[in-house]
Amino acid sequence: GQNIDQPTEMTATEGAIVQINCTYQTSGFNGLFWYQQHAGEAPTFLSYNVLDGLEEKGRFSSFLSRSKGYSYLLLKELQMKDSASYLCAPMDSNYQLIWGAGTKLIIKP
Amino acid sequence: GAVVSQHPSRVICKSGTSVKIECRSLDFQATTMFWYRQFPKQSLMLMATSNEGSKATYEQGVEKDKFLINHASLTLSTLTVTSAHPEDSSFYICSASPGEPYEQYFGPGTRLTVT
Numbered sequence: 433g434q435n436i437d438q439p440t441e442m443t444a445t446e447g448a449i450v451q452i453n454c455t456y457q458t459s460g461f462n463g464l465f466w467y468q469q470h471a472g473e474a475p476t477f478l479s480y481n482v483l484d485g486l487e488e489k490g491r492f493s494s495f496l497s498r499s500k501g502y503s504y505l506l507l508k509e510l511q512m513k514d515s516a517s518y519l520c521a522p523m524d525s526n527y528q529l530i531w532g533a534g535t536k537l538i539i540k541p
Numbered sequence: 542g543a544v545v546s547q548h549p550s551r552v553i554c555k556s557g558t559s560v561k562i563e564c565r566s567l568d569f570q571a572t573t574m575f576w577y578r579q580f581p582k583q584s585l586m587l588m589a590t591s592n593e594g595s596k597a598t599y600e601q602g603v604e605k606d607k608f609l610i611n612h613a614s615l616t617l618s619t620l621t622v623t624s625a626h627p628e629d630s631s632f633y634i635c636s637a638s639p640g641e642p643y644e645q646y647f648g649p650g651t652r653l654t655v656t
Contacts, residue, residue, distance in 0.1 A: 462643070463643075465644060465645075467647075472632075473649065473650065474547075474634045474647040474648060474649050474650040475585070475634075475647050476647065477543075477644055477645070477646060477647075480644055519584075519585075523643065527643045528587070528590070529587075529645060531584045531585040531586075531587070532584055533582075533583065533584040534584065
């Protein structure tokens, strides 16, 4: 079957760094996406990894290890507005995104 | 770039009526559009996938006669919830993909309340 495993909730302090881990199992693999979703809003695209390694984009970085079925999203210099859910979404062989419940990140001052 | 609009943002309707939701890709052509439903504190649930000019592919358990999808052009898809009931109340979100690598850009969502 296909599944995604992410922590349900994480708490971090403003200005700090947090790493959100994701392990996945899919039927085939065509890359992995990270999305941010604020409460009551639709998801917004953050990053895409298809090859192993780290992709850096400003304060956000995403890492992928295909052999381990593992990815993480790294958020630096946390701001209060980063409080949101972060969704790890691998793409299967049919180019369909597989969605889990995401990780709710709470930022404290 | 990659902006997707959705209209209306909120709608309240009476049980038994139909509601149409529009999804538009504003600055790109969407080879594929997706319709999702999300209940509070739950993950996104894919309802159907549609390609321009062809019939939508519905996920298991989604009634195609109740949730009518039309993908008339490369920038517009509509979802019509027919004979709506209170259990259809949910957050409906569309997304559009411009093609490879098939990332999806989401509209702002439509909150449907059926009374």
